[in-house]
Amino acid sequence: MNRLVAGILFCFITLAVNAGQPSLPKGFISITPRPAPALSLKNLDDETFTLTHTNKRWAFVHFWASWCGPCRREMPSIEAISKQAGTLNMDFFIINTAESEDVVFSFLGSVAPDVNSLLDLDGLVTEKWQPRGLPSTYIVDPSGQIRYVVLGGQDWHRPEYHSFLLKLGNDPL
Amino acid sequence: MNVNISRITQLGLGFIFPLLVSGFPYSTAFAAPVGQKIDNAKLKMTIKPRSANQMAAFYEGREFPLSAIQATRDACFFTVGIRNRLNDILWHDIKSWKIVSGEEESKPLTQDDWKRTWQQRGIEQRFQSTFRWTLLPDSRDLRPGEQQGGNITVPRSDKTFSLLASFDTGENRKGKTYTVRFNDLRCLEEPSQ
Numbered sequence: 001m002n003r004l005v006a007g008i009l010f011c012f013i014t015l016a017v018n019a020g021q022p023s024l025p026k027g028f029i030s031i032t033p034r035p036a037p038a039l040s041l042k043n044l045d046d047e048t049f050t051l052t053h054t055n056k057r058w059a060f061v062h063f064w065a066s067w068c069g070p071c072r073r074e075m076p077s078i079e080a081i082s083k084q085a086g087t088l089n090m091d092f093f094i095i096n097t098a099e100s101e102d103v104v105f106s107f108l109g110s111v112a113p114d115v116n117s118l119l120d121l122d123g124l125v126t127e128k129w130q131p132r133g134l135p136s137t138y139i140v141d142p143s144g145q146i147r148y149v150v151l152g153g154q155d156w157h158r159p160e161y162h163s164f165l166l167k168l169g170n171d172p173l
Numbered sequence: 174m175n176v177n178i179s180r181i182t183q184l185g186l187g188f189i190f191p192l193l194v195s196g197f198p199y200s201t202a203f204a205a206p207v208g209q210k211i212d213n214a215k216l217k218m219t220i221k222p223r224s225a226n227q228m229a230a231f232y233e234g235r236e237f238p239l240s241a242i243q244a245t246r247d248a249c250f251f252t253v254g255i256r257n258r259l260n261d262i263l264w265h266d267i268k269s270w271k272i273v274s275g276e277e278e279s280k281p282l283t284q285d286d287w288k289r290t291w292q293q294r295g296i297e298q299r300f301q302s303t304f305r306w307t308l309l310p311d312s313r314d315l316r317p318g319e320q321q322g323g324n325i326t327v328p329r330s331d332k333t334f335s336l337l338a339s340f341d342t343g344e345n346r347k348g349k350t351y352t353v354r355f356n357d358l359r360c361l362e363e364p365s366q
Contacts, residue, residue, distance in 0.1 A: 065306070067235060098302035100236070123302025132313070133321070134306065151319075 025160040033145035037128040041118035053144035061138040066107040068134040070153030077156035079112035089169035098123030222361035223250040248326040249360035257315035264341040266312040274334035282326040
C-alpha cells in the first residue's frame with residue numbers, strides 16, 4: 001500500500017516538474033548547460049555582432065554552409081523565424097561556415113535574401129562551437145549557457161518551434 | 174566478450190550491394206564504383222569509393238587552390254555512412270581502424286595528418302575548415318538512432334585492401350567493442366579518356 005501511495009506521489013511530482021518545462025520540438029536535445037564560446041563576427045555589411053550575456057535575452061545560434069543540402073532546404077524557414085526575433089524576444093546569430101562573401105551573397109540572394117548571415121570566414125568560430133554536423137543550432141540562455149542543441153535541418157515554419165521559442169524567449173530563468 | 178560483426182555478416186545477416194551510378198560517365202574499361210554495406214542489429218555502415226576527379230571537382234567548386242587539389246589526388250576517398258542501431262552510445266574512432274593489405278597494416282589518414290599537409294602547403298584556414306567538414310570526424314559518440322557521414326581517406330595505392338572498423342559502446346566506452354570488416358576495397362580508378 002505504501003508503495004502504491006509512493007508511486008502515485010512520484011507520478012504527481014514528475015508531472016508537476018514537467019509541467020514547468022515545454023515539450024521539446026523535433027530535433028531539439030536538452031543538454032547539460034555549458035558556457036557558449038565567445039562569438040563576434042561581421043555580416044555582409046561589415047557590421048559586427050557579438051553574443052553577450054548582458055542583454056538578458058536568449059540567443060539562437062545557427063551554423064550553415066551553402067554546400068550543405070539540408071542547410072539549403074532549411075534556410076527559407078530560418079529566414080522566416082529570424083524575422084520574428086522581436087516577438088520571440090530572442091537574438092539570432094546565423095553563421096556561415098568558412099565561405100567567401102561572394103558565395104554567401106549569391107547564395108542568400110537566391111534562397112533567403114532577408115537573412116542577416118554572419119561570416120565565419122576562416123571557420124575558427126565554428127570549430128570552437130564544435131557542431132556535430134551542419135546545419136546545427138544552439139539555443140543559449142540569457143546567462144550565456146548552451147541549453148539546447150538542434151541537430152540537422154528543421155522546418156522552422158512549424159508552429160511547435162515558434163511556440164517553444166516564444167516560451168523560452170519570455171522565460172526570464 | 175567482443176562480438177565480431179564481420180562474423181555475423183558471414184552468416185548472412187549482412188550483404189554487399191552495388192550502388193547505382195547512373196548519369197556518371199564511367200568507362201566500361203574500369204569496374205564501376207561498388208559500395209558495400211553492413212546492416213545488422215548493432216549498426217549500419219556503408220562505404221563507397223570516390224574517384225580523384227570526383228573529389229577534385231567538389232573542391233574546385235569551393236575555390237580550393239591547385240596545391241590543395243593536388244594533395245587530395247594523392248589520397249583515395251571513401252564516403253562512409255554510419256547509423257547507430259543500439260540502445261546505447263556507439264563510438265567510432267578512426268585512429269583505431271585498420272587498413273590491411275596482404276601483410277601490410279596501416280590506418281586511415283586523420284584530421285591531424287591533413288592539417289600537417291595543409292600547413293606544409295600554406296593552405297588558407299577557410300579551405301582547411303571546409304575540407305574538415307567533408308571528412309568523417311576522427312572520433313564521435315553516436316546516440317541511439319543517430320547517424321554520421323563523411324569521407325575517410327587513405328594514401329593512394331593500386332592494391333586492394335580490407336578495412337577493419339571497430340566501435341566502442343557505452344557512456345564511457347567501456348561496453349562491448351564491435352568490429353566490422355569490409356573486404357576487397359580499392360581506390361576508384363578514373364574512367365579512360
